[in-house]
Amino acid sequence: MVASSRQRILVVDDDPGIRNVLQVGLGKAGYEVVLACDGAEALRLWQAQRADLVITDLHMPAKNGLEVILELLAHSPEARIIVMSDGGQTQQIELLGDARLLGAILTIKKPFRLVEMMSLVSRALKWVD
Amino acid sequence: MNENNPTKARMSERARPLILVVDDEPKNVQLLTDLLESRNYAVCSAADGEQGLALARDRLPDVVLLDVMMPGLNGVEVCRRLKDERKTEMIPVLLVTALNAREDRLAGINAGANDFITKPIDLGDLVLRVRNAAATKKLHDQVGSQLRQLQELESARDTLTHMIVHDLRSPLTGLQGYLDLIGIVANGNAEVVEYASEAQLIAGRLTEMVSQVLDVSRLEAGQMPVSLRETDLVALLPAAVASLGPPPGEISVAYDLPEPPVRLMCDPDLISRVMVNLVGNAYKFTPTGGQVRVGLAAEDDRVRLTVTDNGPGIPAEFRGLIFQKFGQAPLGRSAGVRSSGLGLAFCKLAVEAHRGKIGIEGAEHGGARFWVELFHPVAQG
Numbered sequence: 127m128v129a130s131s132r133q134r135i136l137v138v139d140d141d142p143g144i145r146n147v148l149q150v151g152l153g154k155a156g157y158e159v160v161l162a163c164d165g166a167e168a169l170r171l172w173q174a175q176r177a178d179l180v181i182t183d184l185h186m187p188a189k190n191g192l193e194v195i196l197e198l199l200a201h202s203p204e205a206r207i208i209v210m211s212d213g214g215q216t217q218q219i220e221l222l223g224d225a226r227l228l229g230a231i232l233t234i235k236k237p238f239r240l241v242e243m244m245s246l247v248s249r250a251l252k253w254v255d
Numbered sequence: 256m257n258e259n260n261p262t263k264a265r266m267s268e269r270a271r272p273l274i275l276v277v278d279d280e281p282k283n284v285q286l287l288t289d290l291l292e293s294r295n296y297a298v299c300s301a302a303d304g305e306q307g308l309a310l311a312r313d314r315l316p317d318v319v320l321l322d323v324m325m326p327g328l329n330g331v332e333v334c335r336r337l338k339d340e341r342k343t344e345m346i347p348v349l350l351v352t353a354l355n356a357r358e359d360r361l362a363g364i365n366a367g368a369n370d371f372i373t374k375p376i377d378l379g380d381l382v383l384r385v386r387n388a389a390a391t392k393k394l395h396d397q398v399g400s401q402l403r404q405l406q407e408l409e410s411a412r413d414t415l416t417h418m419i420v421h422d423l424r425s426p427l428t429g430l431q432g433y434l435d436l437i438g439i440v441a442n443g444n445a446e447v448v449e450y451a452s453e454a455q456l457i458a459g460r461l462t463e464m465v466s467q468v469l470d471v472s473r474l475e476a477g478q479m480p481v482s483l484r485e486t487d488l489v490a491l492l493p494a495a496v497a498s499l500g501p502p503p504g505e506i507s508v509a510y511d512l513p514e515p516p517v518r519l520m521c522d523p524d525l526i527s528r529v530m531v532n533l534v535g536n537a538y539k540f541t542p543t544g545g546q547v548r549v550g551l552a553a554e555d556d557r558v559r560l561t562v563t564d565n566g567p568g569i570p571a572e573f574r575g576l577i578f579q580k581f582g583q584a585p586l587g588r589s590a591g592v593r594s595s596g597l598g599l600a601f602c603k604l605a606v607e608a609h610r611g612k613i614g615i616e617g618a619e620h621g622g623a624r625f626w627v628e629l630f631h632p633v634a635q636g
Contacts (some may be wrong), residue, residue, distance in 0.1 A: 143429025150436055183425075237427040237462050240435040 132158045133251060134175070138168040138182040138194060139210065144236075148181065151240045152247065165189025169197055179250050181208045181243075206250050208243075209233045269297070272389040275316035276300040277307030277333065278351070279325045287320060290378055291385065304328025308336055311343055317392045318385055320372070322351045323359050331362045338367035345395050347388035351376070413472075420468040427465065431458045467597050471580060474604035479525075481608050486523040488551055488558060489515035495530035496549060504543040508534075511550040511561075519558055519629055525605045526629075532598040533562040533625045540566030540623070557630045565622035574615045578603040602627075 135157045137148045142163075149159045160177060162168035166188040168180070180198060184191035191209055198205045211233065232250050234243065274296045276287045281302070288298045299314055301307035305328050311319055319337065323330035330350055337343040347369040352359045360371060369391075370384050434455045441447040473479040489512050502508055530549075537547040541564045550561040569577060580600040602625075606613040611629040618624040 139425070141425035141429065143426050144432075147429045147432030147436065151432060154436070154439065236424040237431060237465070240432045243432075 132156065133179070134158045134160060134177040135247065136160045136162060136168060136171060136177040136180045138162045138165065138180065138186070140164055140183065140186045144183070147240065148243065151244065155244060165191065165194040168194050172198060176202065179206045179208065179247065181210065184209060184211045208246055208250055211235055271295055271297045272317040272392070273297045273299065273314060274385060275307065275311055275314065275319045277304065277319065277325070277330070278322040279303055283322070290382070294382055296385070304330065304333045308333050311337055311346065312340070315343065316346060318388045319346055319348045320351060320385070321348055323356070323363065324353070331359065331366050334363060334368050335366035345392070347392055349384060349388060416468060417472055420465050423461070423465050427458060427462055431455065434458060467601055471597055471601050471604060474601070474608060479608060481522045481525065483520045483522060485518050486521050486526070487516035487518055488560070489513065489517050491523055491527060492530060492549055492551060492560070495527040496534050498527070499531055499535055502538055502547070506538060506541050506544070507546045509546055509548045511548060513551060513553055517551060517553045517558060520632055521609055521629060525608070529602045529605050529627060530560070532602050536598060537562050537564035537566070540564055542566065557628050560627040561624055563618045563622060563624040565618070565620050568617055568621045568623045569615060577615070578613065
């Protein structure tokens with residue numbers, strides 16, 4: 127599962143455990159991983175250098191996931207985004223629906239297993255608009 | 256006293272019961288005030304019905320002594336209004352009437368008066384009646400404040416549980432991810448692979464518990480989607496039980512199933528999880544070498560699922576309790592706990608979301624039998 131020419135993935139989550147495990151897991155699969163701990167940092171990093179894929183949490187301080195999606199797509203309509211949610215609560219399921227409408231292409235509910243995320247990532251990167 | 260919140264001040268800070276005396280005769284007011292103050296009551300007074308009503312609403316006294324015969328708003332009317340308002344309805348009202356005023360008494364009873372004092376006033380009698388009324392009021396206040404405390408605690412517990420569980424999901428994802436990574440980098444070290452996969456199973460159980468708490472909240476809020484599909488229960492039941500893995504402690508599982516298929520419109524996922532919970536619960540309380548029986552019976556308008564164990568059973572008085580959230584039946588002489596207290600609450604809510612029924616009864620040899628009844632939709636005629 128080694129990606130050709132090191133595709134860049136921007137991982138955005140305020141939980142360090144998730145950030146780090148995705149960094150290691152995706153790194154082992156051959157991706158270049160960039161980490162942001164909130165939405166504002168994610169947008170700064172994106173401005174500095176685009177990524178092939180963004181994986182973002184929904185609930186974060188300093189710009190939440192929905193704001194990230196909105197602003198990313200406003201600047202770069204081609205951005206590919208995977209949204210991670212805490213799931214469970216109805217409002218959040220609705221938020222996931224909103225995220226999809228806004229252009230995030232794939233969603234995943236926490237807690238998820240690494241393999242699930244890996245297959246989602248390769249699907250997202252093969253995605254043809 | 257806290258002027259901004261008279262109710263709170265009344266409940267918690269008032270050392271002496273407060274008696275409101277309403278009488279248009281200043282002489283009577285003075286007499287009753289002196290008498291009651293000498294018995295260690297706090298007294299406030301009003302000279303007519305309107306003023307009395309206003310004072311009662313404002314000060315929320317513990318007892319109201321109300322003269323019936325007053326110009327303007329009379330005592331019976333004041334009493335009726337006090338009893339009509341939520342804020343004042345529990346304050347005992349003692350009506351002061353003339354000796355033979357039968358009509359007044361009937362009107363007073365009709366208006367909700369708690370007791371009567373006849374004129375000419377027997378002071379000894381009055382003191383006793385006021386004392387009893389104040390004691391009743393005190394008990395009422397105590398029960399009310401305990402109930403409020405309980406409700407606050409319960410709501411705090413639910414919020415806390417939900418918050419903890421909610422916050423557990425991100426760390427669980429990280430934990431399971433690292434366990435997967437350990438398995439990946441184990442480099443053929445079978446022991447490392449085995450331990451990582453054992454730890455993964457435990458993390459999986461934690462994940463299950465987290466889902467259970469959230470599912471119970473969602474079912475309680477009526478937010479759990481129930482997707483009905485025609486389902487063959489004869490096939491579903493053993494598959495659900497098998498998903499639990501092999502039973503612990505040499506417990507055997509026996510089935511009493513009719514010929515397939517037994518079809519029912521239900522949410523197969525929810526019903527499977529009900530079975531998983533009931534059978535998992537039975538495993539916990541069945542002694543080593545015991546047996547758990549899973550039964551299914553089709554009747555005209557319903558199907559009945561049963562899970563029977565030969566554990567210690569559940570005393571009749573706890574059978575309602577164990578379906579409540581965090582409810583547990585004490586196990587009598589044997590130590591231990593019945594469950595986390597959520598599995599059965601989940602079952603009840605999931606079955607009720609199907610408009611079905613769930614219950615428990617004593618089984619042969621002292622075990623417990625859980626039953627679930629699910630109904631076929633009534634054909635519209």
